[in-house]
Amino acid sequence: MRPSDTLSLSMRQLKERKLRSVLTVLAIAVGVTSIIALSAQVEGVKEGITRSLEVLGPDTIMVTLQSGMIFTDADVARVRGLEGVSSVTPMMAISVKVSGIEDRVSLIGISSYDLAGYLGEIRLFDGTIYYDVPAPQAVIGYNIGIDEAGDLRYKAGQPILITIGKRTLSMTVVGVLDEYGTLSAIQPDNSVFMPVDYVKALLRRGGYTLMMVKAENSEDVEQIVDLIEQVFGGRARVMSVKQLTSTVISITSQLNLLLLGIAGTSFIAAGLGTFNIMMISVLERVREIGILKAVGMKDKGILFLYITQGLLLGLFGSIVGLILGSITAYTIPIILEGGFGLGFGRTPRTGLGQPQAGQTPGMIPSYTPVISLTYLSIAIAVSIVVTLVSTAYPAWKASNLSPVEALRHE
Amino acid sequence: MVVAENLSKIYKIGQVEYLALRELDVTFYDEEFAAVVGPSGSGKSTLLHIIGGLDKPTSGRVFVEGADLSLLSSDELAEYRNKKIGFIFQFFNLIQYLTAIENVELPMTINGIDSEKRRSKAMKVLEMFGLSDKASKKPTELSGGERQRVAIARALVNDPDLILGDEPTGNIDSQSARVVVEAFRKLVDEQGVSVIMVTHNLELTKFCDRIIKLRDGKLENIKVTAK
Ligand SMILES: Nc1ncnc2c1ncn2[C@@H]1O[C@H](COP(=O)(O)OP(=O)(O)O)[C@@H](O)[C@H]1O
Ligand SMILES: [Mg+2]
Numbered sequence: 001m002r003p004s005d006t007l008s009l010s011m012r013q014l015k016e017r018k019l020r021s022v023l024t025v026l027a028i029a030v031g032v033t034s035i036i037a038l039s040a041q042v043e044g045v046k047e048g049i050t051r052s053l054e055v056l057g058p059d060t061i062m063v064t065l066q067s068g069m070i071f072t073d074a075d076v077a078r079v080r081g082l083e084g085v086s087s088v089t090p091m092m093a094i095s096v097k098v099s100g101i102e103d104r105v106s107l108i109g110i111s112s113y114d115l116a117g118y119l120g121e122i123r124l125f126d127g128t129i130y131y132d133v134p135a136p137q138a139v140i141g142y143n144i145g146i147d148e149a150g151d152l153r154y155k156a157g158q159p160i161l162i163t164i165g166k167r168t169l170s171m172t173v174v175g176v177l178d179e180y181g182t183l184s185a186i187q188p189d190n191s192v193f194m195p196v197d198y199v200k201a202l203l204r205r206g207g208y209t210l211m212m213v214k215a216e217n218s219e220d221v222e223q224i225v226d227l228i229e230q231v232f233g234g235r236a237r238v239m240s241v242k243q244l245t246s247t248v249i250s251i252t253s254q255l256n257l258l259l260l261g262i263a264g265t266s267f268i269a270a271g272l273g274t275f276n277i278m279m280i281s282v283l284e285r286v287r288e289i290g291i292l293k294a295v296g297m298k299d300k301g302i303l304f305l306y307i308t309q310g311l312l313l314g315l316f317g318s319i320v321g322l323i324l325g326s327i328t329a330y331t332i333p334i335i336l337e338g339g340f341g342l343g344f345g346r347t348p349r350t351g352l353g354q355p356q357a358g359q360t361p362g363m364i365p366s367y368t369p370v371i372s373l374t375y376l377s378i379a380i381a382v383s384i385v386v387t388l389v390s391t392a393y394p395a396w397k398a399s400n401l402s403p404v405e406a407l408r409h410e
Numbered sequence: 411m412v413v414a415e416n417l418s419k420i421y422k423i424g425q426v427e428y429l430a431l432r433e434l435d436v437t438f439y440d441e442e443f444a445a446v447v448g449p450s451g452s453g454k455s456t457l458l459h460i461i462g463g464l465d466k467p468t469s470g471r472v473f474v475e476g477a478d479l480s481l482l483s484s485d486e487l488a489e490y491r492n493k494k495i496g497f498i499f500q501f502f503n504l505i506q507y508l509t510a511i512e513n514v515e516l517p518m519t520i521n522g523i524d525s526e527k528r529r530s531k532a533m534k535v536l537e538m539f540g541l542s543d544k545a546s547k548k549p550t551e552l553s554g555g556e557r558q559r560v561a562i563a564r565a566l567v568n569d570p571d572l573i574l575g576d577e578p579t580g581n582i583d584s585q586s587a588r589v590v591v592e593a594f595r596k597l598v599d600e601q602g603v604s605v606i607m608v609t610h611n612l613e614l615t616k617f618c619d620r621i622i623k624l625r626d627g628k629l630e631n632i633k634v635t636a637k
Contacts, residue, residue, distance in 0.1 A: 002522050005522075016506075288505055291504075294499075295492065295516050295564065297520045300485075
């Protein structure tokens, strides 16, 4: 028999039992969908975090303080003097309220030069960046400048009311940043950036709440972390981008294992379902197999016919799963944001903005799901193997029947 | 020539043994239209299945054109059924989801013949049986007589040397039955095919060359019909 005839005969058989074929395809699709959708979330979070960490660079070390404490210029000078340190950027970050926005946002005092280093590159939606003069000028994040509907809330040149503690002050917006997404330890979209000298004067505090330290050589980062910890004793928390990255990667790979376990379970269920369906379908077709054998189809031909059916089911299941999985993958973050919005996505919740509360930086930021080729191939390969195995056995049994036995079957 | 030698077939159900054929010796000649008759349960179907390579005897041998069927592998038997034999069943055994012409094409499809060639050949055979307008109908849309003619067309399409009919007229009206038997007669006379037909209808045996009667799995007698 020609392969094309085997294929078309298989299709005819599948079409003849439409409902059953559709159910099998769906059973397989569920497995594929769950692998693709779930792994896309984990990969998305991982990639979002690692990319943002890459923006900061592997030579970066963040030094934060416990609530209420500040770094003095002397502290900054001491860190600057440590061996292997290339630069120290002191910053002032406090939690403030902006009129028109419900949640608190971060006010970050930072020089325009350091801001560029901090964001990787400066991308503006509107206006320009401020000069480093102690003036009440602000560059605001995307989520502050643009509301959920996509309309401009503030634009360059407009005043903005900012409440710090009990004081409410009017600043001038000079620029609105583009959307950055979450950069792990910092959420530019939910921050207001101002010249560091102005913020220092404003708060009448002669210090800073965090330092961004760059190492001369990224190999020396661990050593420098140790040195900084020695300098501040237990007062400061020192985190290197390198440590964070490896933590993120190890957490997400564990998550992926867990998700693969879940998806694997659903595949076993799908496999048993397929096996069951193929057994029934072979039993129902025993008479027909008898006819095919009686007119001269070889055992191999019968085997191919059923294996082809299994492969087709696996293929259709994979395609449906691929489509459903992709849709689900991109829907999950929307549901997470919309339904349980607190703490996710657009809601500002950076630890750096709330040094008083001494919280850890938010670890579940908004992210874009990433459908990785690896998990895609795993999903498709597994689904095809599952259907192949579950069709091969009944097909082999069917092909071994004698023609009369098969024909006598009711 | 088909020679059955010392043929026995025992069916075992649990402890009980049923002897369908008991050391049967019988010969069918080339270019002969033979009828096999006998009461129900006498082993007619069993004999035909064994000659057609659809079943194996418990003991004894069948030689077809001198070749011992028991020595053929399962693939060789399949090829034998496909090319040498045209088997016609009492209950048609057509495939429901295929059209009449696709059913007729099936032995050629299995044989790997390309679709154009098999379509034209199948159409030719269907025409022989006056079914060209039913080619694209499913078996469920056809009458019993039409279904059996489709089944016969399927049996003939690979130009077999031997046609085996197991009560091919058992489920069709007498008019259609006559058409079928006359067609067999013509195939034997004009194309030198051999036909072995099991039947209960003694009226139809007058078209045959010899009548072989079985009883209890054994040969009872052979009658040569007067021509
Ligand atoms: N699969 C089977 N299992 C048990 N007994 C069978 C089977 N097939 C046929 N037989 C028995 O073998 C005998 C001959 O059957 P069969 O060849 O079908 O006779 P016929 O076609 O002449 O009616 C019968 O007694 C029948 O009951
Ligand atoms: Mg019978």
